[in-house]
Amino acid sequence: MATLEEELRQRARDVRPGEPLWKHVSMRIGGPADFLVIPRSVEELRDVAAFLFARGVPFVTLGQGSNVLVADAGVRGVVIKVGKGVDRVRFAGAQVAVQAGHGLPRLAQAAARRGLAGLEFAAGIPASVGGAVVMNAGAHGHAMSEVVERVRVVTPRGEEVLAAAELGYAYRTSVLQHRPAVVLEADLSLIPAPAAEVQRRMDAWLAQRSVTQPIGPPSSGCVFRNPEGDHAGRLIDAAGAKGLAVGDAVVSEIHANYIVNRHRATAAQVLALIEQVRERVRRYAGVELELEIKLLGEF
Ligand SMILES: Cc1cc2nc3c(=O)[nH]c(=O)nc-3n(C[C@H](O)[C@H](O)[C@H](O)COP(=O)(O)OP(=O)(O)OC[C@H]3O[C@@H](n4cnc5c(N)ncnc54)[C@H](O)[C@@H]3O)c2cc1C
Structure with a gap:
């Protein structure tokens, strides 16, 4: 019978036994994961998550690790880190389909260049899109719940699409914090606006953050x-x-x-x-x- 490591390697190219997690979180603290898996595509992410759910192997999903404290003893089981490789983005008018590993600030900048308002608040939040969707990240009186239309997730039941109304959004909260689910992709709805105006608002908020936060x-x-x-x-x-x-x-x-x-x-x-x-x-x-x-x- 194949070992867990072999099973993981059949589904993802980058599998790291005993990887220290401090390297993968903003606080730079934390012991090793039994296995860290870094999917290089959304298909790898989906396959690994579906396999772990089916086998009942305990796992946690990490984005940029900027809202977590990892134990000194590390994490038993599997940690999936969602980032580079799971970061495609498609703009269609004011609609954006973006994979979970895409950086939120980079997305906010890209939207501004295209003259799309709605993500200016997010330019200074160190987050992956997946982490921001789960946390309902926000700043300056705005939050992800204002722009998320639907998300594609893997759950123990398989792949599902959840509409914004099903996500139970409230201050820094969503149902995704309490349910076993891995975010693959999100559809966001932005608002056409003059690019210079969007950029100005974003720059002002970034400047404000630089003096009020370490x-x-x-x-x-x-x-x-x-x-x-x-x-x-x-x-x-x-x-x-x-x-x-x-x-x-x-x-x-x-x-x-x-x-x-x-x-x-x-x-x-x-x-x-x-x-x-x-x-x-x-x-x-x-x-x-x-x-x-x-x-x-x-x-
Ligand atoms: C300097 C600094 C400034 C910050 N400023 C703000 C701010 O202004 N506003 C704000 O709201 N937050 C802020 N944060 C906190 C953090 O950036 C947000 O909470 C962000 O949404 C976390 O995203 P992440 O990708 O790092 O998620 P992580 O920290 O990696 O994960 C957060 C949670 O989401 C889960 N998760 C992550 N990705 C997925 C996925 N694909 N599928 C399922 N679950 C997933 C994790 O299991 C975990 O429970 C700040 C953090 C730092 C370090």
């Missing part, structure tokens, strides 16, 4: 979801947690909802810091902060 040190963006009617960053700052550190994990001085890895932070240090921040905010405001980032692997 760009240099590795992070996973906002750690906590904003509680109803408030901002997690404001609460953390007011609770006196800015600059708090555990080892090399530090609450950013620039944006209090970011935890940055100033050198060689571990996932255990980040998690301990998360608990300290939560405790401070609980005591200061009686608010229970919920995680926005996803914890992957054995914690």
Whole structure:
């Protein structure tokens, strides 16, 4: 009988046993995956996902890894990284069909050049289209839910097309966060507008981000979801947690909802810091902060 590695290699060219995951996530933290699979086409992605569902092999899907914290012990089972190779895009008027591994900022720039509005908010969000669709990524009062028409996914039942209304979109949430599904492709609907106007709006928002968010040190963006009617960053700052550190994990001085890895932070240090921040905010405001980032692997 073929081993799991052999089965994976029959379906994808790039299979890496024991691959360290810190290399594949923005926080630069995390131990090895039993197997990291990097599909080089949407067909490889579909075949690997369908095989893993059919066999009941545990797996997680990763895009650019910019909203995750990977455990120091890594991830048992398979991690599929969706990026280069799964990144075709087709524009037809104001409709865009884009594969899950395409970079979101690059897509926003391409749309702007074509005089298509709707993705200006996304130009500064480090994301794959798949990760952004799942997270309902957003900024500047806009989010993916405004442009997603439908998505093509693989589930344990096979390939399915889900319309936007079936995705349960709300603030940084979709049903795809709670259901076993791998996003293959998304259809987006944009709005024709003068290219210069779209570009101007995008540039203004990018400039704003560059002064309000830490760009240099590795992070996973906002750690906590904003509680109803408030901002997690404001609460953390007011609770006196800015600059708090555990080892090399530090609450950013620039944006209090970011935890940055100033050198060689571990996932255990980040998690301990998360608990300290939560405790401070609980005591200061009686608010229970919920995680926005996803914890992957054995914690
Ligand atoms: C500096 C910085 C700034 C940021 N700014 C913002 C911001 O302004 N707004 C915002 O919303 N977010 C922001 N983020 C967070 C992050 O960019 C978004 O959450 C983004 O949508 C994550 O995309 P990703 O491809 O990196 O997904 P990942 O982090 O790789 O994955 C996120 C989740 O989606 C799942 N997933 C990924 N791809 C697929 C797929 N193809 N099929 C099924 N599931 C999948 C993963 O399993 C995981 O649960 C920021 C992060 C950083 C580091």
